[in-house]
Amino acid sequence: MAGIFNQLDAQIAELLAGWNIYSTGLLVGIVVFIGWVVYDTQDADTHPLLLARQSQASYVRQPGESAIYRSPEAPHGYSLRTGLAVKPPGAPMYSAGRDGDLRDIWRRVTGEIPLEKNANAGVSSGTAKIMTVFGKEEITEHDVMEISKEISVIGQHLKEHNAKKVAIYLPNSVEFLSSLFAGAFYGFSPILIPYNQPHSTLIELLIQTGADSLIAQAGSVPLDEVSKGVSGLRSVIWTVEKTSRHMDWNEVPEGIGGKTDVSVWHELVSERTGSLQLPQDTEKAPNVVFLWQEAPGKPAEIVDFTQQNISAATGALISALPVPQRLSPTDTFFPGDTFTQSYTLCLTLAALFSHSTVVINSVAGPGIDLRIATRLIAPTVAVVSAETAAKLHDTTTTSITGSLKKFAHYLETRVLTSGKLPTDTFLTRLNAPTRASIGTTPGKLRLLFVSERSGHNTPPLSSEDLSDLRIYTKARVIYALTAAKVAGAVAQTNIYDYRRGTTPANKHCHFGIPLSSVEVKLKDTVSHKTTDDGPVGEIIVSGPAVAGGETELGVDGTYHEESERNHANMIQVLSGKTTHLRTFEETV
Amino acid sequence: MLHRASPVTPVNLILLSLFVFLVYLRLKPAKPQTLPRAPPPTVFRTFTPPELFPYNGQNDMPVYLAVRGRVFDVTAGRNFYGPGGPYANFAGRDASRGLACGSFDEDMLTKDLDGPLDTLSDLGEEQFEALRGWEERFSEKYLIVGKLVPVGSEEAKAAAARK
Numbered sequence: 147m148a149g150i151f152n153q154l155d156a157q158i159a160e161l162l163a164g165w166n167i168y169s170t171g172l173l174v175g176i177v178v179f180i181g182w183v184v185y186d187t188q189d190a191d192t193h194p195l196l197l198a199r200q201s202q203a204s205y206v207r208q209p210g211e212s213a214i215y216r217s218p219e220a221p222h223g224y225s226l227r228t229g230l231a232v233k234p235p236g237a238p239m240y241s242a243g244r245d246g247d248l249r250d251i252w253r254r255v256t257g258e259i260p261l262e263k264n265a266n267a268g269v270s271s272g273t274a275k276i277m278t279v280f281g282k283e284e285i286t287e288h289d290v291m292e293i294s295k296e297i298s299v300i301g302q303h304l305k306e307h308n309a310k311k312v313a314i315y316l317p318n319s320v321e322f323l324s325s326l327f328a329g330a331f332y333g334f335s336p337i338l339i340p341y342n343q344p345h346s347t348l349i350e351l352l353i354q355t356g357a358d359s360l361i362a363q364a365g366s367v368p369l370d371e372v373s374k375g376v377s378g379l380r381s382v383i384w385t386v387e388k389t390s391r392h393m394d395w396n397e398v399p400e401g402i403g404g405k406t407d408v409s410v411w412h413e414l415v416s417e418r419t420g421s422l423q424l425p426q427d428t429e430k431a432p433n434v435v436f437l438w439q440e441a442p443g444k445p446a447e448i449v450d451f452t453q454q455n456i457s458a459a460t461g462a463l464i465s466a467l468p469v470p471q472r473l474s475p476t477d478t479f480f481p482g483d484t485f486t487q488s489y490t491l492c493l494t495l496a497a498l499f500s501h502s503t504v505v506i507n508s509v510a511g512p513g514i515d516l517r518i519a520t521r522l523i524a525p526t527v528a529v530v531s532a533e534t535a536a537k538l539h540d541t542t543t544t545s546i547t548g549s550l551k552k553f554a555h556y557l558e559t560r561v562l563t564s565g566k567l568p569t570d571t572f573l574t575r576l577n578a579p580t581r582a583s584i585g586t587t588p589g590k591l592r593l594l595f596v597s598e599r600s601g602h603n604t605p606p607l608s609s610e611d612l613s614d615l616r617i618y619t620k621a622r623v624i625y626a627l628t629a630a631k632v633a634g635a636v637a638q639t640n641i642y643d644y645r646r647g648t649t650p651a652n653k654h655c656h657f658g659i660p661l662s663s664v665e666v667k668l669k670d671t672v673s674h675k676t677t678d679d680g681p682v683g684e685i686i687v688s689g690p691a692v693a694g695g696e697t698e699l700g701v702d703g704t705y706h707e708e709s710e711r712n713h714a715n716m717i718q719v720l721s722g723k724t725t726h727l728r729t730f731e732e733t734v
Numbered sequence: 735m736l737h738r739a740s741p742v743t744p745v746n747l748i749l750l751s752l753f754v755f756l757v758y759l760r761l762k763p764a765k766p767q768t769l770p771r772a773p774p775p776t777v778f779r780t781f782t783p784p785e786l787f788p789y790n791g792q793n794d795m796p797v798y799l800a801v802r803g804r805v806f807d808v809t810a811g812r813n814f815y816g817p818g819g820p821y822a823n824f825a826g827r828d829a830s831r832g833l834a835c836g837s838f839d840e841d842m843l844t845k846d847l848d849g850p851l852d853t854l855s856d857l858g859e860e861q862f863e864a865l866r867g868w869e870e871r872f873s874e875k876y877l878i879v880g881k882l883v884p885v886g887s888e889e890a891k892a893a894a895a896r897k
Binding site for chain 2: 161162169172175179180183195199203204205206208210560563564678679
């Protein structure tokens with residue numbers, strides 16, 4: 147025994163006899179390396195097991211359908227989110243609150259209903275802030291009380307003219323929001339028509355929706371054609387930009403006679419001197435009509451959303467974010483898509499409800515260039531369409547030249563995959579990857595919502611594209627699936643989900659979990675049937691945010707359980723033919 | 735005479751390989767964390783009494799019982815309703831009368847499985863009260879996995895046609 151130990155001892159002594167300066171150098175190197183690893187390691191933004199199982203499936207499923215999937219915020223057995231939980235001032239903090247509608251959102255904007263006392267609320271000035279940007283001009287801040295006055299004036303004017311369905315044909319603007327809120331206060335139903343329509347489509351849409359009034363930009367609508375085409379049109383209100391106000395827009399073209407009453411927005415506002423308080427009655431506010439249209443000029447689906455649909459969606463969008471990430475008074479919100487999309491509108495309402503600063507740019511639309519649209523502002527939160535995100539991704543990717551930039555991009559991708567963001571490390575300061583320059587102050591953007599419209603052939607964003615967008619914008623990116631009859635979104639990815647490679651590279655990334663205002667199930671179709679291996683079928687959405695209670699999306703979502711993750715491949719069936727295969731993952 | 739220290743010694747090689755190994759561990763992409771697969775959801779089924787009968791916990795079957803047409807999965811309460819438990823008579827059967835009257839006797843169960851279901855028409859108000867209480871407890875505690883219909887009814891024929 148002793149001999150073996152002696153031999154071992156002699157061997158080790160012989161080994162260590164070769165210790166020289168290089169050995170000391172290597173040992174110091176190892177110690178420094180371990181020290182740097184210990185110093186540099188951070189926790190991931192969220193626990194990876196929380197990402198592995200996200201939406202909750204019910205334990206029982208009906209034959210011919212899959213289990214019902216819900217957000218963890220609204221587990222099975224509890225009700226889905228029905229509204230905003232508006233509490234009157236002075237109510238105890240943990241009281242339930244009522245559902246609320248657009249009127250309560252405006253009352254929150256003006257400060258009549260105060261912001262809840264919240265550790266994360268930030269310092270609110272008492273009201274939300276609304277600003278507009280016009281092209282290359284300065285940013286103008288609007289006084290909330292002035293806007294209240296405009297709402298009151300326009301609402302009273304339309305009420306006096308017995309308007310029941312008012313078509314709003316405006317780009318994103320303060321007048322758009324004022325008309326929308328006026329509808330809720332003064333009992334008429336706004337019809338939100340996407341801007342930039344060819345005249346024939348506009349007339350057709352006005353006839354289909356049965357509009358009896360129209361609010362439009364002066365000069366954007368040929369009044370004689372529209373008045374002849376739409377027999378029920380009774381009153382028209384022109385909004386005029388400041389530079390054109392010297393012209394007289396009151397004149398009515400011949401042939402219309404006294405049928406249509408034409409007024410001008412700014413003249414109405416300056417003339418009215420009567421009572422300017424917003425009505426306080428609590429009877430049910432009328433519905434808001436949205437148009438789901440693939441592109442201007444194409445036929446549109448007319449969707450009637452009740453006030454509850456909208457407030458349920460807004461409430462669900464607010465609570466979908468974890469508390470440290472929610473919209474707060476310190477945020478600057480930029481809607482990069484039109485207000486005629488319910489997702490953008492509900493997020494804007496959520497921003498107003500949280501007393502953020504909302505910056506409205508009239509060029510906002512489905513395919514804008516985000517860098518140009520945010521030239522004058524520094525948004526912290528933005529919502530864009532999938533086309534804008536794809537464009538941003540493509541232009542920034544082509545601008546990456548040089549292997550150093552590619553290497554920096556690769557390193558940041560690795561950090562993202564390990565679950566951490568922001569990705570500023572010592573190495574990135576030395577060698578920063580290519581970033582997209584959004585906003586005047588780089589790095590302010592912290593959250594980007596990307597909305598995918600189901601059934602509209604929007605460009606797919608794969609999980610790698612989303613990961614690249616996170617690096618380019620240095621912000622968290624949320625990918626949402628929106629549909630015609632669902633207010634807000636059907637499903638949204640987790641804000642901390644930075645995973646890549648979960649879905650095939652040229653197809654849509656997964657869409658995460660349903661919002662807490664809807665529940666999703668998959669119904670068997672001819673080609674896709676749910677089995678014990680996994681759910682497959684047509685996506686059916688139901689809940690308080692869905693117009694009519696329940697709707698099918700017209701696209702198939704299938705689940706395939708592949709290793710540890712559930713995937714749902716969405717096959718779009720258009721009139722019996724399968725088109726491209728899209729992927730939709732709902733992780734369980 | 736100054737000997738130049740040679741970089742290639744056994745100690746150096748060991749230390750170098752240790753260094754390379756540590757760097758490799760650091761740079762290796764992490765395997766994504768996974769959760770074991772959840773059991774697939776139970777399919778809601780329309781049962782007739784003969785079909786419900788095997789679900790009494792024997793032969794590794796789950797334990798089901800029916801209360802007023804709704805079938806509950808009481809496998810979690812196997813100690814009570816499973817084989818050898820005090821209420822084992824209820825397993826795989828229509829337990830409505832037994833729960834209403836508070837008795838576990840054999841004569842509380844419908845003898846003829848192919849016949850019509852027990853209509854409970856001769857029960858009094860307080861027995862219905864007891865039954866409702868039991869049903870509420872069951873709804874809160876156990877999962878509803880099916881409904882019970884008599885043999886030969888329209889629903890039974892429709893369910894058989896669907897299979």
